[in-house]
Amino acid sequence: MAVLAIMTMLTASATAQEEPKFVEVPPCKVTAATIIDTLTDYDVRHQEIIADGRWWGMTIPRRKIILISDEPSQPVRREIVIHEMCHAYYRTIGLEIPEQIEEQLVQQQTAEIFKEIFGK
Numbered sequence: 001m002a003v004l005a006i007m008t009m010l011t012a013s014a015t016a017q018e019e020p021k022f023v024e025v026p027p028c029k030v031t032a033a034t035i036i037d038t039l040t041d042y043d044v045r046h047q048e049i050i051a052d053g054r055w056w057g058m059t060i061p062r063r064k065i066i067l068i069s070d071e072p073s074q075p076v077r078r079e080i081v082i083h084e085m086c087h088a089y090y091r092t093i094g095l096e097i098p099e100q101i102e103e104q105l106v107q108q109q110t111a112e113i114f115k116e117i118f119g120k
């Protein structure tokens with residue numbers, strides 16, 4: 001795994017008077033164990049349209065649901081599964097960072113994990 005630890009600044013809570021707040025974000029783990037844990041807790045559903053077609057995947061932690069769109073090609077659907085597994089993993093470990101920052105981190109790591117697993 002190339003990403004060992006990511007330090008991210010939570011800009012939302014940083015004001016001129018406050019010290020910037022740093023949170024250590026562990027790399028997303030998509031291992032057999034974490035996949036089994038996610039499938040144990042989450043209902044993974046396939047459907048064509050998600051959020052009026054705005055997304056191809058979605059994780060809804062409070063309802064323990066992962067939605068995967070059937071619309072994109074199979075390689076893209078694989079990436080979507082990895083991406084949503086990362087979000088589920090971060091919910092499982094209780095990581096709390098702003099959504100946009102998490103989205104960027106998950107995007108970066110999805111490409112690396114995909115390459116690691118599928119070799120391209």
Ligand SMILES: [Zn+2]
Nearest residue numbers: 083087103106
């Ligand atoms: Zn996402």
